[in-house]
Amino acid sequence: LVVGVSLGLALSPKGVKSEILQRCETYKKLHPEVSSGNDCQKIWTAFEQAYVGRNSCDVPVENYDTLIRAVKQEIQCNKTLFWSKSKDLAHAFTEKRKCKMTLEDTLLGYMLDDLTWCSKPDSKETFSSNCPGWTDCEKNPVRSFWVRASANLAASTCGHASVLLSASVNPPYNQNSIFSSVEVQNLNHSILDSMAAYLVTDVTDKTNCNDASLVTLKNDLPPNVEFSCKEMPLSDFQMCLSDLDKPCLGCH
Numbered sequence: 001l002v003v004g005v006s007l008g009l010a011l012s013p014k015g016v017k018s019e020i021l022q023r024c025e026t027y028k029k030l031h032p033e034v035s036s037g038n039d040c041q042k043i044w045t046a047f048e049q050a051y052v053g054r055n056s057c058d059v060p061v062e063n064y065d066t067l068i069r070a071v072k073q074e075i076q077c078n079k080t081l082f083w084s085k086s087k088d089l090a091h092a093f094t095e096k097r098k099c100k101m102t103l104e105d106t107l108l109g110y111m112l113d114d115l116t117w118c119s120k121p122d123s124k125e126t127f128s129s130n131c132p133g134w135t136d137c138e139k140n141p142v143r144s145f146w147v148r149a150s151a152n153l154a155a156s157t158c159g160h161a162s163v164l165l166s167a168s169v170n171p172p173y174n175q176n177s178i179f180s181s182v183e184v185q186n187l188n189h190s191i192l193d194s195m196a197a198y199l200v201t202d203v204t205d206k207t208n209c210n211d212a213s214l215v216t217l218k219n220d221l222p223p224n225v226e227f228s229c230k231e232m233p234l235s236d237f238q239m240c241l242s243d244l245d246k247p248c249l250g251c252h
């Protein structure tokens with residue numbers, strides 16, 4: 001078994017625990033509405049029990065169920081923005097426009113974005129280096145976390161959902177992605193009405209909303225979830241970031 005080295009974010013000497021606790025407290029200050037229901041120390045304990053003392057290629061997705069239950073945050077209808085191969089664009093957008101939120105704008109995603117963590121058998125420690133990379137083995141602690149957190153966000157998404165896709169990657173909708181294999185699969189048709197795909201197109205991109213992969217996305221959605229696709233030139237997208245009076249991605 002080849003286990004790669006993923007460096008993750010450069011951490012303060014105190015490590016993953018203090019980074020996560022600090023992010024949790026920062027989030028609570030920025031979002032007073034989630035403050036009273038969430039105890040950062042309890043969240044840390046629920047988080048680490050998922051993977052401490054385990055082989056770092058043997059952390060099942062369900063091990064994060066306790067963490068999911070420990071984090072209390074209501075997902076507001078019409079706000080979810082999924083993304084696939086467009087992380088930086090999606091986060092630039094939600095940083096400027098509070099009408100949409102990605103997984104990384106929720107408490108759970110905010111605490112763990114860009115971090116790497118793992119443990120080892122018979123250890124009580126959390127490490128942030130020499131952990132398996134995303135594709136080294138399927139059941140690594142980081143990937144299992146994002147699968148579980150993504151499934152939870154999708155299952156709670158109500159009203160109208162959006163997804164930001166890039167015409168610069170082929171295909172823009174990939175059935176191997178977490179967006180397809182986890183998020184689309186976990187949407188709840190009894191609370192979700194519609195999904196709009198925004199395909200960001202750079203000047204030389206030839207892919208448009210007629211791409212076969214977008215037909216696949218439409219067909220992968222649960223029955224009765226209405227689908228639409230809009231091409232969005234990158235220049236228009238950048239305009240959305242600078243001119244906040246311009247309506248974009250359904251935000252006014």
Ligand code: ZNA
Nearest residue numbers: 082083084085086087103113114134135146150177178179
């Ligand atoms: N914040 C995250 O790191 C993250 C968020 C990781 C995985 C999933 N998510 C969810 S799913 C988020 O809410 C998005 O809506 C969905 C995006 O997942 P995707 O469709 O699989 O898109 P992607 O761009 O291929 O991957 C998303 C992220 O996963 C990347 O930014 C990386 O952090 C990680 N990743 C995916 N593939 C690899 C990888 N990291 C290293 N090597 C890879 N081959």
